[in-house]
Amino acid sequence: MFRPQFRGRQVVALSGAAALLLGSQAQAMHIMEGFLPREWALAWFVITVPFFVLGLRRLRQMMRDHPEKKLLLALAGAFVFLLSALKLPSVTGSCSHPTGVGLGAILFGPLPMVVLGVIVLLFQALLLAHGGLTTLGANAFSMAVAGPFVAYAVWRVLQRAGANRNVSIFTAAALADLLTYVVTSVQLGLVFPDPAGGVAASTLKFLGIFALTQIPIAIAEGLLTVLVLDKVVEFEGEGAVREALS
Amino acid sequence: MKPSANLTPLGRLAIVLCIAALVILPLVFLKGAEFGGADGQAEAAITQIDKTYKPWASPLIEPASGEIESLLFALQAALGAGVIFYYLGYQQGRRRGRGSEAPEVRDAEL
Numbered sequence: 001m002f003r004p005q006f007r008g009r010q011v012v013a014l015s016g017a018a019a020l021l022l023g024s025q026a027q028a029m030h031i032m033e034g035f036l037p038r039e040w041a042l043a044w045f046v047i048t049v050p051f052f053v054l055g056l057r058r059l060r061q062m063m064r065d066h067p068e069k070k071l072l073l074a075l076a077g078a079f080v081f082l083l084s085a086l087k088l089p090s091v092t093g094s095c096s097h098p099t100g101v102g103l104g105a106i107l108f109g110p111l112p113m114v115v116l117g118v119i120v121l122l123f124q125a126l127l128l129a130h131g132g133l134t135t136l137g138a139n140a141f142s143m144a145v146a147g148p149f150v151a152y153a154v155w156r157v158l159q160r161a162g163a164n165r166n167v168s169i170f171t172a173a174a175l176a177d178l179l180t181y182v183v184t185s186v187q188l189g190l191v192f193p194d195p196a197g198g199v200a201a202s203t204l205k206f207l208g209i210f211a212l213t214q215i216p217i218a219i220a221e222g223l224l225t226v227l228v229l230d231k232v233v234e235f236e237g238e239g240a241v242r243e244a245l246s
Numbered sequence: 247m248k249p250s251a252n253l254t255p256l257g258r259l260a261i262v263l264c265i266a267a268l269v270i271l272p273l274v275f276l277k278g279a280e281f282g283g284a285d286g287q288a289e290a291a292i293t294q295i296d297k298t299y300k301p302w303a304s305p306l307i308e309p310a311s312g313e314i315e316s317l318l319f320a321l322q323a324a325l326g327a328g329v330i331f332y333y334l335g336y337q338q339g340r341r342r343g344r345g346s347e348a349p350e351v352r353d354a355e356l
Contacts, residue, residue: 032289034301075333082326085319089272093279094287128318129305130285165251188288192295205291213284220268223261228330230253235337 030139030184033125033132040191045137048114051145055114062112069108072232072240076104077116079228083221084120090213098221099143099180102151102173103228106241110148117144142183151176165233165241166226174222181210 036044062069083100090096104113118140124130131139151172158168189203197204232240253261272279292299309315 030285032285032301033305034303035289035292035299038302071333071336074329078326078329078333080326082323082330085322085326087283087319088269089276089279089281090284091272091276092284093272093276093281094284095281096284123322126306127309128315128322129308132303132305134303166253188292192292192299194295202291202295205295206288209284209287209291216268216272220265223265223268227253227258227261230258231334231337234252235341 030121030131030143031135031187033129034134035132036135036138036187036191038134040187041134041137043137044135044141044187048137048141048145051111051114052118052140055111058109058111059115062108072107072236073104073112075228075232076107076113077119079103079225080113080116080120081123083224084124088217088220090216092209092213094209094213096181096210096213096217098217098224099147099177100221100225101143101147101180102169102176102221103225105148105151105176106155106169106172106225106229107232110145110152113148114140114144117148138187139184142180142187146183147176147180150179159242166230169226169229169241170222172222173225174218177218177221178211178214181214182207185210 059073062073080100080103083098085097087095087097099117101113101117104116118136121131121136121139121143125132125136154175155168155172158171159165163171185206186203188206189199192202193199194201194205229241273281309318
């Protein structure tokens with residue numbers, strides 16, 4: 001059920017072929033199709049694929065050992081699906097959308113969210129021309145790897161430190177959302193260094209576009225995650241968020 | 247196990263209002279803003295930094311129009327919301343069916 005049938009190489013080959021066939025470009029979410037040079041696109045695929053494979057294995061293991069968690073897993077996936085469709089206005093006068101990966105990372109740990117995040121990115125790249133297949137590796141790294149790992153790390157640290165459950169959830173989800181766009185900014189900064197200021201100056205420029213817009217949206221996502229997980233705890237008990245499944 | 251500190255109805259309402267305010271306030275206070283996509287701005291920034299860069303790939307399928315694009319976004323949101331509310335309704339019904347037992351007890355029975 002949770003085994004998307006695609007191969008990275010086919011994806012790259014297909015999008016390469018598409019590049020030859022089509023000439024136009026579209027405005028897109030995260031890093032747009034074709035906006036990473038080939039070697040960078042490939043590098044991000046190489047970095048992201050191991051996380052994806054581990055994520056698939058973790059999902060299969062979870063389905064086997066905890067079949068009763070399927071519905072909760074569907075909830076985590078649906079949350080990402082819903083939130084990444086919502087383009088919200090922000091204080092910078094532009095729009096961006098939340099990512100929703102924090103919720104699932106708190107419930108299941110970061111690895112399953114890599115797979116769920118990639119499925120959502122694929123949906124948007126294939127049907128909506130948002131993001132892209134060539135940039136899928138890079139976008140998956142920022143949203144589906146960096147985001148969930150940040151969320152999980154922040155959640156664990158705050159819980160160890162004895163912080164309030166809702167404060168921990170809020171902080172974890174909001175930071176994961178924000179960090180996704182910080183990573184995107186760094187990814188673009190590395191590829192397009194400023195002629196004068198280099199990588200740092202241009203990363204700062206992209207941070208001004210992505211991260212600044214994202215701040216209120218990240219806060220909203222943190223609050224929404226608190227609301228939903230509060231309901232999950234009400235229904236399934238404290239254990240649902242306390243024990244990350246292995 | 248110590249009882250979980252769930253949100254009070256008032257707490258929930260406060261959070262919902264906060265979220266609404268975060269989304270609505272920019273629209274109220276930034277009257278002249280375009281509210282285009284941040285990604286579009288990034289695209290402009292890239293072409294400004296590196297004027298020679300040409301995107302080497304383009305999307306396989308592009309929505310035929312803005313309307314079709316909204317349709318697909320609405321569909322994506324509807325699917326997500328549908329599953330979320332299925333979960334909430336399912337759990338609500340399950341709990342009704344089982345009375346007011348503590349969640350821990352309920353889980354042990356299953």
